[in-house]
Amino acid sequence: MPASARPLRACRSPSLKGMATVPGDKSISHRALILGGMALGETLITGLLEAEDVLNTAEAVRAFGAQVVRQGPGGWKVNGTGVGGWRRPEDVLDFGNSGTGSRLMMGAMATTPVTAVFTGDDSLRKRPMGRVLEPLKLFGAEYEAQPGGLMPVTLTGAGQAICVDYTVPMASAQVKSAMLLAALNAPGRSHISQGALTRDHTERMLSAFGAEVSVEPLPGGGETISVMGEAELKAVSVAVPRDPSSAAFPLVAALILPGSEIVLPGVLLNPRRTGLFETLKEMGADISIANERDSSGERVGDLTVRGSVLKGVEVPPERVPAMIDEFPILAVAAAFAEGPTVMRGLEELRVKESDRLAAIVAGLRAAGVTVQELEDGMVVEGCGPGGVPGGGTVTTHLDHRIAMAFLVMGLASRKPMTVDDASMIATSFPEFETLMGGLGAIIETTAG
Ligand code: S3P
Numbered sequence: 001m002p003a004s005a006r007p008l009r010a011c012r013s014p015s016l017k018g019m020a021t022v023p024g025d026k027s028i029s030h031r032a033l034i035l036g037g038m039a040l041g042e043t044l045i046t047g048l049l050e051a052e053d054v055l056n057t058a059e060a061v062r063a064f065g066a067q068v069v070r071q072g073p074g075g076w077k078v079n080g081t082g083v084g085g086w087r088r089p090e091d092v093l094d095f096g097n098s099g100t101g102s103r104l105m106m107g108a109m110a111t112t113p114v115t116a117v118f119t120g121d122d123s124l125r126k127r128p129m130g131r132v133l134e135p136l137k138l139f140g141a142e143y144e145a146q147p148g149g150l151m152p153v154t155l156t157g158a159g160q161a162i163c164v165d166y167t168v169p170m171a172s173a174q175v176k177s178a179m180l181l182a183a184l185n186a187p188g189r190s191h192i193s194q195g196a197l198t199r200d201h202t203e204r205m206l207s208a209f210g211a212e213v214s215v216e217p218l219p220g221g222g223e224t225i226s227v228m229g230e231a232e233l234k235a236v237s238v239a240v241p242r243d244p245s246s247a248a249f250p251l252v253a254a255l256i257l258p259g260s261e262i263v264l265p266g267v268l269l270n271p272r273r274t275g276l277f278e279t280l281k282e283m284g285a286d287i288s289i290a291n292e293r294d295s296s297g298e299r300v301g302d303l304t305v306r307g308s309v310l311k312g313v314e315v316p317p318e319r320v321p322a323m324i325d326e327f328p329i330l331a332v333a334a335a336f337a338e339g340p341t342v343m344r345g346l347e348e349l350r351v352k353e354s355d356r357l358a359a360i361v362a363g364l365r366a367a368g369v370t371v372q373e374l375e376d377g378m379v380v381e382g383c384g385p386g387g388v389p390g391g392g393t394v395t396t397h398l399d400h401r402i403a404m405a406f407l408v409m410g411l412a413s414r415k416p417m418t419v420d421d422a423s424m425i426a427t428s429f430p431e432f433e434t435l436m437g438g439l440g441a442i443i444e445t446t447a448g
Helices: 028-039 052-063 097-108 130-137 171-184 199-207 244-256 273-282 317-334 347-351 358-366 401-412 425-426 431-440
Strands: 008-011 017-019 043-044 065-073 075-079 114-119 142-146 150-156 165-168 189-194 215-216 223-230 237-239 263-269 285-293 298-306 338-342 371-374 375-384 417-421 442-445
Touching: 008 401, 028 043, 028 052, 028 065, 028 075, 028 097, 028 171, 028 199, 043 263, 052 065, 052 097, 052 425, 075 425, 097 114, 097 130, 097 150, 097 171, 130 142, 130 150, 130 171, 165 171, 171 189, 171 199, 199 215, 215 401, 223 425, 237 244, 244 263, 244 273, 244 298, 244 317, 244 431, 273 285, 273 317, 285 417, 317 338, 317 347, 317 358, 338 358, 338 431, 347 358, 358 371, 358 375, 401 417, 431 442
Parallel strands: 017 263, 043 237, 165 189
Antiparallel strands: 008 417, 008 442, 043 075, 065 075, 114 150, 142 150, 189 223, 215 223, 263 298, 285 298, 338 375, 371 375
16 A cells, blocks of 8 residues: 555445536546647647546647647647657656556557657556557557566557558457557558447547548447548547546445435436446436437436435346446445346456456455455345445555445445545546535545
């Protein structure tokens, strides 16, 4: 645990009430900055997530030569260099905790002849980078990494890039996106295929910035995305919708605290991100959506959530990519449900900010919940009307979502739940404590 660790304790709270305005979507925020940095002209971003992960990406885009200026809360202006116009950064690029920021930026520079050094915190330096770096070699990029493909990584973009046909072997939107971004400066058309339907924000935003992108379904499921290289990206305005992965925390808190009623306005409802909402509805959650509308090519809506009696379900494995970041909080909801919840196809959770599967299982056990860990998933035995015992301390392993999930658990468990370090919450949801407190949640600092 770092010296600056910040333990927090969540205690049994009254029903939650009020408006939960969560911050901008993290995935879309990274992409808006990166595409803005590669476009010609001035990209105006509103609603940008101003959390550590995204601020590190802003800094990196600046280091490659784009102008990135904050104009006010969530309002940013990016003057890009044009595709292929990035220059060599003067210093090492530190992406902190962010897999998305670092992997997408590797792709974005891989077909421009510059060299950059990528590093990150203790969590990011344990995460596999070979999954991005190896396929980027197909474009002509070269790299040096630590044993096992770990950071720090030195990447040199291709001098004479070539277009590629590549099938992404795992269900990762980061790898897919890195390849699509690299394809932008490789002459000819690149084809990137994937068996799983992972989040498609890069494809959507590339089209909005004027790139020639097409998507074809594959006969056995999945799809092929084709991108025309030597693209000219033109600056646009991007209104970032609110993050469903952050909304998930107050939402589940409201579900498990009887009598709660909260409203979450302007949440992104892209179907490749809403797997948790679908699953919770199958569990009996009272979630209604109003005022569905379009925002910068993405679907958004206002959610109303009321305290609900939940029952265990089996999550269809094909839904996993649409809720890949939501398993920590789904496991918490499952602990309060009646009956078992079965989650499989979660192998990717082993390489997130922590081995998330192991961290969830350990956290549930610390709270007195029965759980079976599988190689690729888990079965959570819901505590039903008896309630979740609680009273444990959870190790967060530098993982923001483990910290937030188990704090939510403590709001409704019989005894409080403590997390050993809540500092990483600032990587994605700096307002978490204030927002939850505003709804009535009791979350307090502890002496440790
Ligand atoms: C993301 C993709 C997912 C997700 C991450 C954000 C993105 O990661 O877990 O939080 O913005 O592309 P993987 O690509 O590793 O699945």
